[in-house]
Amino acid sequence: MTANTSLNSNKPALMLEARALTCVRGERQLFSGLNLAVSAGECLHVRGENGVGKTSLLRLLTGLSKAESGEVFWNGLAISKEPTQYHRELLFLGHRDALKEDLTALENLQLYAALDDVQLPEDKALAALWRFGLRGRECLPVNCLSAGQKRRVLMARMLTRQARLWILDEPFNALDIHAVQALQGLIAEHLEQGGLVVLTSHQEVSLPQVRTLDL
Amino acid sequence: MNALLAIIRRDLLVVMRRKSEALTALFFFVVVTSLFPLGIGADAALLRKIAPGVLWVAALLSTLLGLHRMFAADYQDGSLEQLALSPQPMVLLVVGKIIAHWIVCGLPLVLLAPVIGIQFDLDVSSLYVLMGTLLLGTPVLSLVGSIGAALTLGVRGGSVLLSLLILPLYIPVLIFGAGAVYANSIGLDASGHFSLLGALLILALAFVPWVSSAAVKIAIE
Numbered sequence: 001m002t003a004n005t006s007l008n009s010n011k012p013a014l015m016l017e018a019r020a021l022t023c024v025r026g027e028r029q030l031f032s033g034l035n036l037a038v039s040a041g042e043c044l045h046v047r048g049e050n051g052v053g054k055t056s057l058l059r060l061l062t063g064l065s066k067a068e069s070g071e072v073f074w075n076g077l078a079i080s081k082e083p084t085q086y087h088r089e090l091l092f093l094g095h096r097d098a099l100k101e102d103l104t105a106l107e108n109l110q111l112y113a114a115l116d117d118v119q120l121p122e123d124k125a126l127a128a129l130w131r132f133g134l135r136g137r138e139c140l141p142v143n144c145l146s147a148g149q150k151r152r153v154l155m156a157r158m159l160t161r162q163a164r165l166w167i168l169d170e171p172f173n174a175l176d177i178h179a180v181q182a183l184q185g186l187i188a189e190h191l192e193q194g195g196l197v198v199l200t201s202h203q204e205v206s207l208p209q210v211r212t213l214d215l
Numbered sequence: 216m217n218a219l220l221a222i223i224r225r226d227l228l229v230v231m232r233r234k235s236e237a238l239t240a241l242f243f244f245v246v247v248t249s250l251f252p253l254g255i256g257a258d259a260a261l262l263r264k265i266a267p268g269v270l271w272v273a274a275l276l277s278t279l280l281g282l283h284r285m286f287a288a289d290y291q292d293g294s295l296e297q298l299a300l301s302p303q304p305m306v307l308l309v310v311g312k313i314i315a316h317w318i319v320c321g322l323p324l325v326l327l328a329p330v331i332g333i334q335f336d337l338d339v340s341s342l343y344v345l346m347g348t349l350l351l352g353t354p355v356l357s358l359v360g361s362i363g364a365a366l367t368l369g370v371r372g373g374s375v376l377l378s379l380l381i382l383p384l385y386i387p388v389l390i391f392g393a394g395a396v397y398a399n400s401i402g403l404d405a406s407g408h409f410s411l412l413g414a415l416l417i418l419a420l421a422f423v424p425w426v427s428s429a430a431v432k433i434a435i436e
Contacts, residue, residue: 062300065436088302096293100225102232114221115301115308141232 014040014075014089014164016061016196021070023056030056031215034070040164043187043197045205048215054200055095057215058169061198062092074165088117091163093171097150101143105129105153108142109160118162128156132182147174155183158190166190168199218303222311223318229288230319236284237319244277244324248331259336266335267345267396274324274349275385278356281320282381283374285312285364286431296435305428313361313424321353337400344399348392351412358419359384365430387415 015037022032030053038044046054059065061072063079063086072079079086099108106125113120129138132152142150151174158166166187172180184207187197191209199205230237251269252262289295298308328349329342337345363381367373395408 064296064299084302084304087300090300092296092300094293094296096291096296098293098297100229100294101292102229103225107228111221111225112297112301115218115298115303117218117302 014194014196015073016165016198017073017076018061019071019073021057021060021072022068023053023060024068025053025056029068036213038196038198040194040196041191041209043191043199043205043207043210045210045212046198046200046215047202047212052215054215055169058092058094058167058198058200062090062167063087064092089164090167091158091161091165092167092169093154093158094169095173097142097154099142099150099153102141104139104141105134105145105156106138108153109157112157113160116161118160120160125156125160128159129153131159132156132179148176148179151175152179155179155186158186164194165196166198168197170200170202172201172203218301219307219311219314222298222308223315226312226315227318230315237281240277240280240320241323241327243280244273245327245331247273247276249334252334262335263337263341263400264397266332266337266341267393267400269335270328270331270345270396271348271352271389271393274328274353275356275382275389277324278320278353278360279378279381281316282360282364283367283377285316285361286368286434287364287373290368290434295431299432299435305432306424309361309365309428309431310424313357313427316361317354317357321349321357324353325349337396341396341400344405345396347409348395348412351409351416352388352392355388355412355415355419356385358416358423359388361427362423362430365427365434368431368434388412391415 017037019035021034023030034057036044046057048054056065060067063072063083066080074082074086074089100111103111106122106129109125109128110120110122113125126138129135132155134149134152134156137145137149142153145153151171171183175183184205187199188207191197191207248270251265255261286295289298299305301308325346328345332342332345360381363377366380367377370376391408391411395405395412398408399405
């Protein structure tokens with residue numbers, strides 16, 4: 001805990017903010033004038049029916065797509081101005097696993113670490129995979145793993161990525177009860193260390209610092 | 216720089232695990248170029264004359280076979296989004312993917328060309344010129360092709376559209392590549408052709424990565 005307080009004290013408070021976001025998909029306006037703010041240690045749970053624009057909102061927050069109007073700010077800076085700095089602190093997990101099927105879980109982790117500029121020694125990567133129940137499967141190609149196991153590889157990536165802001169699209173999909181608990185534990189840990197989380201889920205999320213946004 | 220090596224290594228590893236796709240393009244090159252001597256017969260003078268054109272056209276087509284894979288697989292499994300969200304400049308990652316494509320689809324053609332050239336009764340100096348033009352020309356093919364591969368991402372029937380888009384752009388490379396070998400075989404100086412191919416390569420290197428990465432960004436949005 002001491003490490004956390006020192007981190008918080010010498011860094012300005014982390015803050016993700018969106019002002020007056022409007023999202024248009026094709027002819028349809030999904031939402032307009034949407035404001036939100038998430039600060040360090042908070043989790044925002046975006047809820048809503050299918051097709052209401054949850055994924056579109058998350059993609060706007062990552063900067064993958066541009067809003068019709070409005071702007072997203074990270075620590076007070078517009079993310080379109082400083083994308084590299086923002087991406088360094090961001091981890092986005094979408095619907096698709098984004099794992100190379102022909103490579104092993106370990107290789108996938110290591111390649112992403114190299115791309116994300118994160119130092120990841122092999123023992124640390126293995127420890128992360130073992131923590132999520134992939135012991136003995138770390139050297140299998142990912143296409144030999146089940147859907148739930150692939151999501152577990154992604155949980156190992158969350159653990160090793162060292163990002164401050166997690167944006168997770170349906171992270172509980174395809175997970176069994178134990179894995180759901182493990183993921184909730186992982187998110188709680190991240191929040192405790194002063195991280196930020198924005199997620200969508202159709203299930204109830206039992207986390208301490210959770211706020212909900214209904215689209 | 217680390218990221219560039221990482222992306223090249225990743226793409227080569229994926230190809231190594233699924234060799235069939237890369238080998239298809241190579242076998243295509245070998246088979247097509249071997250059909251001509253078989254079909255035309257033992258007219259050595261004629262074979263020598265058509266060799267540069269046949270080899271270069273086969274090289275264009277076999278490069279084209281592997282092009283649509285350059286970004287499509289990453290686009291489908293969501294890795295392309297993750298690359299766009301990594302703190303690395305997209306241009307660097309696109310350059311890495313182009314280099315990996317060239318190592319898989321271009322470099323083997325350069326190395327195979329002398330063996331294939333023997334079937335066409337090319338002399339040693341022509342073989343050297345052929346290898347030289349391919350060495351300068353195939354990177355241009357991979358570079359220019361990457362624009363098409365990026366533009367046709369997510370398009371149904373993209374690979375046919377890709378051929379229509381990109382083949383016309385390959386014409387200058389074909390003309391100067393085949394022209395150099397022909398010029399050399401009739402005793403002319405081929406250095407002009409080499410200079411032009413080099414100029415094409417430099418031009419493509421200077422502009423294409425930016426164009427392709429812009430096209431990739433549009434595709435993910």
